[in-house]
Amino acid sequence: MNIVLLSDFSSASTHMLEYAAMLFKNQKVNFTILHIKAPCKGESCSGKCGVVFSQNLKKDQNLLIKKGYHTNQLQTKFIEGAYIESIRSVITEDQIDLIMLGNSNKGAYSTGLFFDKKTLEIITKVKCSVVLVPEEATIDLPRTALLPTDFSITSDYSIFNILTSLPFVNQTHLSLLPTGLNKTLGPNRKHSKELISKVINSLEFKSVKEIYSTNKASCINGFDLVMVLAKNLSIFQDLFSSSIDSLCRPEVPILFLHDSRKL
Incomplete structure (x- = not known):
């Protein structure tokens, strides 16, 4: 099974990595730890950000090694490019079965949901199932x-x-x-x-x-x-609205199911 771990090096991402390590312990999996950013404007960067982000990805990789994963199960990727298009490319090239990413419930997002626009686009526009791990989620196997x-x-x-x-x-x-x-x-x-x-x-x-x-x-x-069918937007509003009338603030991992037929 091939899994992308989307990392932005936040505490929520670190929590997601720990959850992924627990969830697939002793399983035949390959992890791709992926960070994507918009291209730098002008020449002020001179490639420095690539070095910094590659170092941060190495730290994420070491976290999984300490959890018992072998280096041949892990790869890191840093991409400067359009966010959704870059994810789609990785999904196709590496034959990815599942995306995992972290989520913080602390912010108020313009989507009106408990996750930001990038997360919503991953869930709805990328043809791959997604596990969203809230920062409050416990590190235990689902029962x-x-x-x-x-x-x-x-x-x-x-x-x-x-x-x-x-x-x-x-x-x-x-x-x-x-x-x-x-x-x-x-x-x-x-x-x-x-x-x-x-x-x-x-x-x-x-x-x-x-x-x-x-x-x-x-x-x-x-x-x-x-578990939520990713294209069922009416259920999205019921479950994940951040309005004052919302019935719940999710504190458990959410698996968004996508049609798994190949493109």
Whole structure:
């Protein structure tokens, strides 16, 4: 499994690295620790920033070595270029299966969500599943997971393929949380619900059950992991709004699921 660890050398990024080290311990994984910045303007930099960032990436690499990872499992990359386009290039060139990045809940972001514009663009515009690790998340294997869904998927279920590669799935109890219950579940969504349930039950979770809650988002911190279909923006607003009416401030890792078909 090939995993990109997006680092900006903040405390949130360091926490994400520690979470990744725990999550994939003793697994066959390859990590690419990646830092991207906009190109320097003019000649004032003279390449100095590349040296500094390469040194910081080396520190990140050493953190994972101390956690038991071998150097042949680790590579670092520093790219000066457009942010999303650079990530897409790495995803394609290195055949990346998963992106991980840290998140701080301390700021107020223009997105109206609990993460900034760059993070939102990674989640919605890059064709790869993403694990977002809040700085408050505990460093423990997930034992309980929540999947809010309105059963709106109608055709392709490869969006769940990444779950077959995650080592904790067969030790995790999954709860399905239906959303949009104020709407009639029409024939298409009813059929979709049956198919999603069939797919989920084939993934070897320790158990799967359906739960109901009027405060759908307020319960997410009662789980160790939340899974969200990355293209379902209505659920984004329910779960991750930073407005005063928001039901919850996420403090657990969030797995944003993307269709895993190759481009």
